[in-house]
Amino acid sequence: MADVVLNRKEILTIMEKGQVDARYSNYVDFAFLPVILAIDLIEREKKRGGKTPADLKKLFELVPECVNVISLSISGLYDAMSDQDFADKYINRTGNPFEFATEATAYENEGWWDRVEFLDSLKELPWE
Amino acid sequence: MGVVYALADTCVLADIICQYDPRNPHKLLSEGKNLRKDMLKIVNTIVEDEEENGYIVASTFAFVELINRFDACFTGLITIERLMSIMNQPPSWLIIENINIDTSQCFCDVPNSIDGENVSSDDSVHVATALQRGDNIFFLTTDHILSKMDLPRITFINT
Numbered sequence: 393m394a395d396v397v398l399n400r401k402e403i404l405t406i407m408e409k410g411q412v413d414a415r416y417s418n419y420v421d422f423a424f425l426p427v428i429l430a431i432d433l434i435e436r437e438k439k440r441g442g443k444t445p446a447d448l449k450k451l452f453e454l455v456p457e458c459v460n461v462i463s464l465s466i467s468g469l470y471d472a473m474s475d476q477d478f479a480d481k482y483i484n485r486t487g488n489p490f491e492f493a494t495e496a497t498a499y500e501n502e503g504w505w506d507r508v509e510f511l512d513s514l515k516e517l518p519w520e
Numbered sequence: 521m522g523v524v525y526a527l528a529d530t531c532v533l534a535d536i537i538c539q540y541d542p543r544n545p546h547k548l549l550s551e552g553k554n555l556r557k558d559m560l561k562i563v564n565t566i567v568e569d570e571e572e573n574g575y576i577v578a579s580t581f582a583f584v585e586l587i588n589r590f591d592a593c594f595t596g597l598i599t600i601e602r603l604m605s606i607m608n609q610p611p612s613w614l615i616i617e618n619i620n621i622d623t624s625q626c627f628c629d630v631p632n633s634i635d636g637e638n639v640s641s642d643d644s645v646h647v648a649t650a651l652q653r654g655d656n657i658f659f660l661t662t663d664h665i666l667s668k669m670d671l672p673r674i675t676f677i678n679t
Contacts, residue, residue: 430624432641434624434628446628465580466610469584470604483590493619
């Protein structure tokens with residue numbers, strides 16, 4: 393069973409309907425959602441307009457228990473930067489910091505996911 | 521008087537980090553490009569106080585931005601190893617907040633524009649971090665848009 397980060401469309405489905413699509417639940421034990429990715433999604437919803445802050449907060453209330461929302465701590469970022477390949481990729485990259493922070497989440501020391509699969513699944517996410 | 525909190529945005533934090541001396545952690549700082557006079561008074565009140573009645577607060581996201589624009593932020597004044605050492609062992613007066621579900625909830629309360637000017641998502645994360653603390657907090661920023669915000673418990677300082 394793969395550990396995956398869900399694509400943006402699927403995250404929005406989870407947040408609006410409170411359920412993981414059956415197509416995912418057939419082959420995923422736990423889905424991991426970096427909180428910084430959720431913030432990026434909320435920003436997109438803000439720009440679309442039509443939702444109040446209360447509406448946006450409700451989206452988080454609907455995230456089901458089978459989705460593991462992961463924080464980013466300074467120790468997680470430190471661990472990410474201790475990986476030379478990761479550091480070489482992001483020092484002075486001047487790219488989207490949300491992409492950087494999302495990928496750094498893979499290094500959080502919660503210990504029970506496969507980092508390689510986690511990082512591979514992030515490659516599916518397009519960034520601006 | 522209660523504990524003083526002052527959130528530093530990325531640019532102000534860069535000025536503070538440049539001057540931080542781990543061998544003398546309570547040494548007073550000086551004005552910098554972004555660390556302006558009124559901000560400096562607040563920062564130095566916190567930094568020199570060995571009783572720890574105040575804290576500088578920064579988001580983990582600020583460190584993401586500092587690494588992302590390392591040369592532009594530090595212009596050769598510190599090395600990446602020095603920044604890493606601060607991440608690993610910050611001074612006692614610096615709180616580095618996680619980006620967590622509380623941050624995302626507070627992010628929803630940050631307006632995405634003020635007087636027709638857009639607030640960047642990067643800046644909104646810093647404002648959300650200030651709201652997340654739930655206490656009165658100074659927000660040190662050179663950004664003129666953020667300074668126009670009217671949010672509970674946050675006092676913006678841009679001079």
